[in-house]
Amino acid sequence: LALDSPNRIARDTALLKQYHASLCSAGIKNYSWSQCLWDYQFSLLTSLFQSLFQNSLVWFQKTLAIAKEWQSFALLG
Secondary structure, three states, X not given: OOOOOOOHHHHHHHHHHHHHHHHHHXXXXXXXXXXXXXXXXXXXXXXXXXXXXXXXXXXXXXXXXXXXXXXXXXXXX
């Protein structure tokens, strides 16, 4: 999350796919790629709250930018 990237979506997606594949190869059968992706996007929203509790404006701003890039706010309906 903290490392910048010229193409964050592509980089994060590649890492998430590796993570998901590792889970599947370890025997996790009922965790779809779409659920994994949803969980990641949602985790960005929960990270916003964590940055508030830690009183970190820098972390909040960085996470907010990433959540916007990933369109995480659309999950809220």
